[in-house]
Amino acid sequence: MERYDAQAIEAKWQRVWAEEHAFEVPNPDPDELAAHDAKTYVLEMLPYPSGELHMGHVRNYMLGEIVAHFRRRHGYAVMRPMGFDSFGLPAENAAIKDGLPPRESTERNIAAIREQMERMGWAIDWSRVLAVHRPEYYRWTQWFFLLLFKRGLA
Numbered sequence: 816m817e818r819y820d821a822q823a824i825e826a827k828w829q830r831v832w833a834e835e836h837a838f839e840v841p842n843p844d845p846d847e848l849a850a851h852d853a854k855t856y857v858l859e860m861l862p863y864p865s866g867e868l869h870m871g872h873v874r875n876y877m878l879g880e881i882v883a884h885f886r887r888r889h890g891y892a893v894m895r896p897m898g899f900d901s902f903g904l905p906a907e908n909a910a911i912k913d914g915l916p917p918r919e920s921t922e923r924n925i926a927a928i929r930e931q932m933e934r935m936g937w938a939i940d941w942s943r944v945l946a947v948h949r950p951e952y953y954r955w956t957q958w959f960f961l962l963l964f965k966r967g968l969a
Contacts, residue, residue, distance in 0.1 A: 838939060854894075857894070858896060861898040864901050864906065868931045893938075896940055896943035898947070901949075
């Protein structure tokens with residue numbers, strides 16, 4: 816009997832999934848979107864990129880993994896993006912601990928977490944990633960807040 820080589824087999828399939836963009840969900844045109852009733856969106860919490868993954872993360876994202884795969888197998892178009900809650904005290908504390916500028920520390924931790932998630936083989940659409948410390952994200956939250964403020968709603 817041939818021995819199961821987990822590292823070789825997992826690396827092979829993760830490479831195939833990446834090359835085939837297996838978990839990416841393209842934006843459909845409006846007619847196609849209306850025609851496909853079986854759509855779902857799976858998003859767990861956004862992790863703080865202040866270190867590496869731990870078993871609490873694994874438990875949380877594995878539950879999302881189960882939901883995503885179950886729905887795919889029942890004909891749903893599943894969108895499962897990823898994001899990072901990377902603005903604030905956890906990121907600042909990690910940067911101080913690492914002795915690095917916050918942006919550098921945060922980007923390094925995001926890369927490490929992404930690598931860990933990819934090694935887990937989770938079905939995440941890595942073309943849809945956001946990190947709240949990046950200007951392309953927070954510019955819109957600032958714009959929205961200023962709009963509410965100007966209208967007396969904040």
